[in-house]
Amino acid sequence: MRTQKLAIIGLGHVGSSVLATAVQTELFGEIVLIDPRDHVAFGEGLDQTHAGGLLSRKNITIYAGSYGDVADANIIIIAATHVYPNGEIPADRQDLLTENLPIIHEIMKNIVRHTQTAMLIFITNPADTIIHIAASYDYPRNLLLSTGTMLDSSRLRQLLGQRYQVDPKAISAYMMGEHGYAAFPVLSHLTIGGIAYEQLSDYFPEIPLLTAEEIKEKVVQAAYDVFETKNGVTNVAVAQSAIDIARCVLLDEKSIYPVSVPMSEYEYGFSGRCAYSVPCILGKDGVEKKLLVTLNEWEKEKLAEAVTSIRHSIALTE
């Protein structure tokens, strides 16, 4: 009998958080770590393995490996990125593209050589362009996605949860579009405890209703509140997002998450191929259905802006 196997590619701040979160979930019996800085993959694996003697921990096999080891992986999470000297990480995610493009090509070439069945979950930025590039390889389209605006959506629910003093999980809401400056909230489908956004003032008259533009700005800024205080690193919440997706696929949960996926011109009518975040049903077959929700005029405008921004980035790769 086989256990569930996870491969993590890129063991920096994000990859090591993915590892720590994955271990806590107890979903995986085997975890392989791949990073060109062999000593980093080895050390992260060893550090986690040392906790294996504690009564709270399951006896999981964790080791530094190579691409041959992804052949029987169920889930592959990619958090590889160019390492900037002196930690001078560009704040604009798009500025990571030049350095990360060859890294993603190298990773995809290696993955397709060994498997066609693992769910690929990309974290590497710029998220949407990266998934567009990954989708250019001979790999099942339904088995690749980027966490995209999943993290932005969690920030949105957290922000509104604090504002209305309710559990963020009581809020059904998501961000769509670009994982970046052009992410936008879809207020036309947002509910708090089933109450539509525009009716919230009836229930919470003391709380002024923020405009969609104000919410967008606050959510986009939230990433930088972490980035600026943690010296260019945001690692914990995105790691949890990636593992939530992994769990959803492994348990065939059919949850709906906003994730970045390849989009054709027949979806939302933008000519040519692109990739951006839309709510998707995720299950054992990966991305099982994209929910192309009806958008209001402001949201259509913002989606067009997001597509333009991502297209500009994609054009730099051609």
Ligand SMILES: NC(=O)c1ccc[n+]([C@@H]2O[C@H](COP(=O)([O-])OP(=O)(O)OC[C@H]3O[C@@H](n4cnc5c(N)ncnc54)[C@H](O)[C@@H]3O)[C@@H](O)[C@H]2O)c1
């Ligand atoms: N999508 C999101 O919501 C989100 C959130 C946070 C961070 N990120 C992104 O996650 C990525 C990782 O960030 P980080 O803070 O962990 O960076 P980091 O610099 O700490 O780690 C990057 C790791 O990737 C490894 N790497 C480099 N080239 C590689 C290759 N060819 N194959 C495999 N591994 C390789 C490096 O050796 C390093 O260990 C970045 O692109 C960052 O922008 C995305």
